[in-house]
Amino acid sequence: MRFGRQAVVVLAHAITAPRTSWRIMRAPARETRAPTPVRDPDWVANRTHHDKGGTP
Numbered sequence: 001m002r003f004g005r006q007a008v009v010v011l012a013h014a015i016t017a018p019r020t021s022w023r024i025m026r027a028p029a030r031e032t033r034a035p036t037p038v039r040d041p042d043w044v045a046n047r048t049h050h051d052k053g054g055t056p
Helices: 002-016 018-026
Strands: none
Touching: 002 018
16 A cells, blocks of 8 residues: 555656656765764763752
């Protein structure tokens, strides 16, 4: 069911906007991963009073 509906959407887009559809299909896939966050090993020692739940 879901694949049929998606096929209809893709077909409708290809018919109504052929140039955009062609450009999208020819574009290389991009890397969409977010960068890995840098973790501080001493985060407990470096947190502030506000981080601990206190008022500023």
